[in-house]
Amino acid sequence: MIAQRLIAFIPIIIAVSILIFLALRVVPGDPVTVLTAGSPVPAEVKEQLRREFDLDKPLTVQFWNWAKNAVQGDFGISLKTREPVTELLGETLPITLTILIGGLILSMLISVPLGVIAALRQGRLSDQLIIGATLVTLSVPVFTAGILAIIVFSFWLGWLPPFGRGEGFGWDRVSHLLMPWCVLGLAMTAAQTNTLRAGMIDVLNREYILAAEARGLSPIAVIRHGFRTAMVPVVNILGVQFGYMIVGTVLVDFVFGMGGIGQLLVDAVNQRDYPVVQAILVCIAVAFTATTLLVDIVASRLDPRYAD
Amino acid sequence: MSDPLLNVEGLTTVYRVGGREFAALNDVSLTCQAGERLGVVGESGSGKSVLALSLLNIIRAPGRITAGRVVFADQDILHLRRRELRRVRGGGMSLIFQDAAASLTPVYPVGVQLGEIIRTHLSVTRAEAARQSVQLLGQVGIPEPERRLRAFPSELSGGMKQRVAIAMALASEPSLLIADDPTSAVDVTIQAQILELLRHLVDERQLALIYISHDFRVVSTICERLLILYAGGIVEQGDAPSVFNAPRHPYTDALLACSPSVEEYRFPFATLPGNPPNPRDDPIVGCQFHPRCPRALDVCARETPHEESPTAGHSYRCWSPLDAPGRGSSAAASAP
Numbered sequence A: 001m002i003a004q005r006l007i008a009f010i011p012i013i014i015a016v017s018i019l020i021f022l023a024l025r026v027v028p029g030d031p032v033t034v035l036t037a038g039s040p041v042p043a044e045v046k047e048q049l050r051r052e053f054d055l056d057k058p059l060t061v062q063f064w065n066w067a068k069n070a071v072q073g074d075f076g077i078s079l080k081t082r083e084p085v086t087e088l089l090g091e092t093l094p095i096t097l098t099i100l101i102g103g104l105i106l107s108m109l110i111s112v113p114l115g116v117i118a119a120l121r122q123g124r125l126s127d128q129l130i131i132g133a134t135l136v137t138l139s140v141p142v143f144t145a146g147i148l149a150i151i152v153f154s155f156w157l158g159w160l161p162p163f164g165r166g167e168g169f170g171w172d173r174v175s176h177l178l179m180p181w182c183v184l185g186l187a188m189t190a191a192q193t194n195t196l197r198a199g200m201i202d203v204l205n206r207e208y209i210l211a212a213e214a215r216g217l218s219p220i221a222v223i224r225h226g227f228r229t230a231m232v233p234v235v236n237i238l239g240v241q242f243g244y245m246i247v248g249t250v251l252v253d254f255v256f257g258m259g260g261i262g263q264l265l266v267d268a269v270n271q272r273d274y275p276v277v278q279a280i281l282v283c284i285a286v287a288f289t290a291t292t293l294l295v296d297i298v299a300s301r302l303d304p305r306y307a308d
Numbered sequence B: 001m002s003d004p005l006l007n008v009e010g011l012t013t014v015y016r017v018g019g020r021e022f023a024a025l026n027d028v029s030l031t032c033q034a035g036e037r038l039g040v041v042g043e044s045g046s047g048k049s050v051l052a053l054s055l056l057n058i059i060r061a062p063g064r065i066t067a068g069r070v071v072f073a074d075q076d077i078l079h080l081r082r083r084e085l086r087r088v089r090g091g092g093m094s095l096i097f098q099d100a101a102a103s104l105t106p107v108y109p110v111g112v113q114l115g116e117i118i119r120t121h122l123s124v125t126r127a128e129a130a131r132q133s134v135q136l137l138g139q140v141g142i143p144e145p146e147r148r149l150r151a152f153p154s155e156l157s158g159g160m161k162q163r164v165a166i167a168m169a170l171a172s173e174p175s176l177l178i179a180d181d182p183t184s185a186v187d188v189t190i191q192a193q194i195l196e197l198l199r200h201l202v203d204e205r206q207l208a209l210i211y212i213s214h215d216f217r218v219v220s221t222i223c224e225r226l227l228i229l230y231a232g233g234i235v236e237q238g239d240a241p242s243v244f245n246a247p248r249h250p251y252t253d254a255l256l257a258c259s260p261s262v263e264e265y266r267f268p269f270a271t272l273p274g275n276p277p278n279p280r281d282d283p284i285v286g287c288q289f290h291p292r293c294p295r296a297l298d299v300c301a302r303e304t305p306h307e308e309s310p311t312a313g314h315s316y317r318c319w320s321p322l323d324a325p326g327r328g329s330s331a332a333a334s335a336p
C-alpha cells in the first residue's frame, strides 16, 4: 500500500509543479522589471537578461529546464539577490522545520494527557476546565499570542530574547525557540485535545474496554486498549493542522523575526521573485503530500483496521 | 455443606431509561459450589447479561447495582477495593462475553492480549507468558498457535475469535467461568464445537461454570442445575433433570414447549406468545409473567409470588404452579 502511494506521489508533485509554474507566469508583473529594479535600462540589456533567465524561450522549454534542474536540487537563482535559491532554502528551511516539529511535539505533550483526562472525567469539573482552557487558546490568534508572549517574557520578565533565531545547539538556540514553539504548539492543542477527548469517549464505551476491565487489567492498561484507536482521528487532524501551521510559521517568522521560510516567501512574493516563490511552493506541496502519506502510514500502524 | 464458591443474595440492578428506573435484575439469589455447573435460561432481555456483569460488579451507567450481596470465595464483591476487585475479575471469575468478537481489542495482536492477561494475574516472565499463550491457543483448538499469536482479531474467523475469547477467559486460571450465551453469535456448525470445547475445558480444569443461554436444550446438556430468569427475576431453579422433566413454573413450561427440538436446532429463537415487560412501560405489579400466563389467577396481578420449595433442590415462584409428577396438588389449592 505504501509503495502504491509513493508511486502516486510522483504525478501529483509534477502536476502541482506545473500549476504553480503556470500560475506564476499569469500573475501581473514582468520579471525583467524586477531584475532591473524598475530603473530604465537599454533594450539590449533587457534582451540579455531575458536570455540569461530563459525568459525568451517557450513556456514548455522553460518548465523543462526548470524541472530538470529542480530534480537535482537546483532551483535557479533569485532574481532579487542573485543567490542560488537552494542556498536561500538551506538557510530558512531548517529553522522553520525546527519550529514546526518542536511546536508539534509540544502540542502533543500537552494535548495527549489533557485529552485522555478530559475523556475519563467526562462532564466533571476537570473536563470542563480543560475544554475551557483549550477554547481560550483557540480564540487567541497566533499573532496576538506571540506579541503577548514577547511583552511578558521578554520585556516584563526579561527571561527570553524577543527576536532572532539564536545560534548553536545550546540554551541560546532553545531560548530563542521557546516562545515560537509554545505559540505554535498552543495554537494546535485545542483541536488535538478535543479530537482525542471525543475519540477516547467513543472508544471507552466499546465492549472490548468493558471486557478488558472484566479481565482484571489495570486502569492504565485498559486506557491503552482504547488509546490507539482514539489517536487515529488525532493523527488525521495533525495532517490538516500541518497546512494551517505553514500559515502559522509565516506569522511566527514575522513576530519573532526568525528568518524562516515564511519570511522568505512573503518577501519573494512582494518582490515578484519567481524562482524563490516557485521553489517554496513546490517544497510546501511536497511536504503536504508527504504528510498525508505519513498520516496514513501512522494511522494504519495504530489501528490495523484503518484503511482508506 | 461447605461454603459455596459463589453466593448471591437479593441482587438488584436498575437501569435508568427515559427518566425512570427499571430493574433489569430483581432480587436474584443463587449459589454455585466449586466445580458446579449452573445454567441460566431466559428470553432475550430477561437480564442474563446484566446478571453476568453484576456478578463481576462491572455494571456501567446508566445502570447500577442497588441492592444485594455477591460473595465470591469469601470476598464481598460489591464492597471490595478496586485492587482486590481487579484480582477477582479474571483471576477468580472470568466472563466470556456474549459477543466474543466485540470483546477483543482490535488494535493488539491476540498474543499481546493473552500475554497481558496472564502477566496481570500470574507472576510469570514474559517468555513464560508467551509459552502459556501458545499452549492455551492450542487447547482451545486453534491450529498453528504460534502463528496466530501475531494475528489481529480482525484477521480471524468468527469461530476463531470465539475460541480466542475462551482462551482469554481461561488465561488467568479462574475458578468460576461465566459464559454469556457463547453460542448465540456464531453459526450453527460452530455452536456444537464451541459447546463441546467448553464442556471439555471445564471438565478438565474442574471449573465452576455459569452457562447463560436463551436455549434450554443447550443448557440442559451441559449443566447440573438450572435457573430460569424472567424479567430480571429467577422464577424457578432446581436440578436440571427435575426442572427439565417436571417444570413447575408456567414460564418454564412455556419455554420448554417452544424450545427447539434437536432437528430444529438451527432455529433456536422459537418464541413464546406475547412479549416480556418493556422497560419503557409502567412496572408490572404482581407476578411479572401474568400478562402472558395461561394459568394466571386474580392474585397474580396483585402480589408477587413467594419462593416455594416443596421438594429439595427445586424451587419456584408461582401462585399456581404446574402439578408435580406423582402428586395431585391442584393449581388453585396453593393460592391464598
Ligand SMILES: Nc1ncnc2c1ncn2[C@@H]1O[C@H](COP(=O)(O)OP(=O)(O)OP(=O)(O)O)[C@@H](O)[C@H]1O
Pocket (backbone or CB within 6 Å): B015, B016, B017, B024, B042, B043, B044, B045, B046, B047, B048, B049, B050, B051, B061, B062, B063, B098, B181, B214, B279
Ligand atoms: N446499558 C443499558 N442501558 C439501558 N438498559 C439496559 C442496558 N443494558 C441492559 N439493559 C436492559 O436490561 C434488560 C436486560 O438486558 P440483558 O442484556 O441482560 O438481556 P439478555 O437476557 O442478556 O438478553 P439477550 O439474550 O438478548 O442477550 C433489557 O431490558 C435491557 O433493555
Ligand code: SF4
Pocket (backbone or CB within 6 Å): B249, B250, B251, B287, B288, B289, B290, B291, B293, B294, B295, B296, B297, B300, B305, B317, B318, B319, B320, B321
Ligand atoms: S404466579 Fe400466576 S401469573 Fe405468575 S406464573 Fe404463576 S400462575 Fe402465572
Ligand SMILES: [Mg+2]
Pocket (backbone or CB within 6 Å): B048, B049, B050, B098, B180, B181
Ligand atoms: Mg445478553
